[in-house]
Amino acid sequence: MPIHEIRHPLVRHKIGLMREADISTKKFRELTAEIARLLAYEACKDFPLETIEIQGWAGPVEIEQIKGKKVTVVPILRAGLGMLDGVLDMVPSAKVSVVGIARDEETLQPEPYFEKFVGQLGERMALIIDPMLATGGSMVATVDMLKRKGCTQVRALVLVAAPEGIALMNERHPDVEIFTASIDSHLNEHGYIIPGLGDAGDKIFGTRHN
Ligand SMILES: O=P(O)(O)OC[C@H]1O[C@H](OP(=O)(O)OP(=O)(O)O)[C@H](O)[C@@H]1O
Numbered sequence: 001m002p003i004h005e006i007r008h009p010l011v012r013h014k015i016g017l018m019r020e021a022d023i024s025t026k027k028f029r030e031l032t033a034e035i036a037r038l039l040a041y042e043a044c045k046d047f048p049l050e051t052i053e054i055q056g057w058a059g060p061v062e063i064e065q066i067k068g069k070k071v072t073v074v075p076i077l078r079a080g081l082g083m084l085d086g087v088l089d090m091v092p093s094a095k096v097s098v099v100g101i102a103r104d105e106e107t108l109q110p111e112p113y114f115e116k117f118v119g120q121l122g123e124r125m126a127l128i129i130d131p132m133l134a135t136g137g138s139m140v141a142t143v144d145m146l147k148r149k150g151c152t153q154v155r156a157l158v159l160v161a162a163p164e165g166i167a168l169m170n171e172r173h174p175d176v177e178i179f180t181a182s183i184d185s186h187l188n189e190h191g192y193i194i195p196g197l198g199d200a201g202d203k204i205f206g207t208r209h210n
């Protein structure tokens, strides 16, 4: 499974800013959206193009356009919503499917509570978005759901990925390419990524983690 850690200086800089302990909700949201745009840019870099002719200012001109690529963006509630606007800035005609999964804080197992998929998933590339790939359980569960609905092309965009989550995805869904701003060190005893960002959902929504 290819894992793409985006080493671009803008991405390195922005993910570094997100690690500040007392970052404001506003700043965390803004940086989440900015990095989401850059990850989407990378994740779409091999989309096929076709040449068409249009009327330009000086007469007919050949231009390139993306060749009929159908995309559904799939935010994993809640935290994935923080990346949605940024990704849609880059892929404005994409449809949006939504998956709700809450990780049980004791067992760290994913607990799905909602799903709403757009039609004809077999014809679309799914771009799953979630800031954190920790144990990988939530991402694996989301890919399981998409594949059950007939989706065959899946990519995942995460701000930070832990080696443990990458390994689980590699085992369960080796066909899914992952685009991340950072592969971090490890998970702590509570399943949080170190150094990580803390609780991304709480930071985006302004709730407090106990
Ligand atoms: O890789 P995993 O071990 O499954 O953990 C990662 C998941 O945990 C977080 O969501 P959380 O369940 O806290 O829900 P939230 O987005 O509502 O805060 C995060 O946004 C991922 O979805």
Ligand SMILES: O=c1cc[nH]c(=O)[nH]1
Pocket (backbone or CB within 6 Å): 132, 134, 191, 192, 193, 194, 196, 197, 198, 199, 200, 201
């Ligand atoms: O580090 C982590 C792990 C799971 N969920 C988060 O929000 N952060």
Ligand SMILES: [Mg+2]
Pocket (backbone or CB within 6 Å): 079, 199, 200, 201, 202
């Ligand atoms: Mg959370």
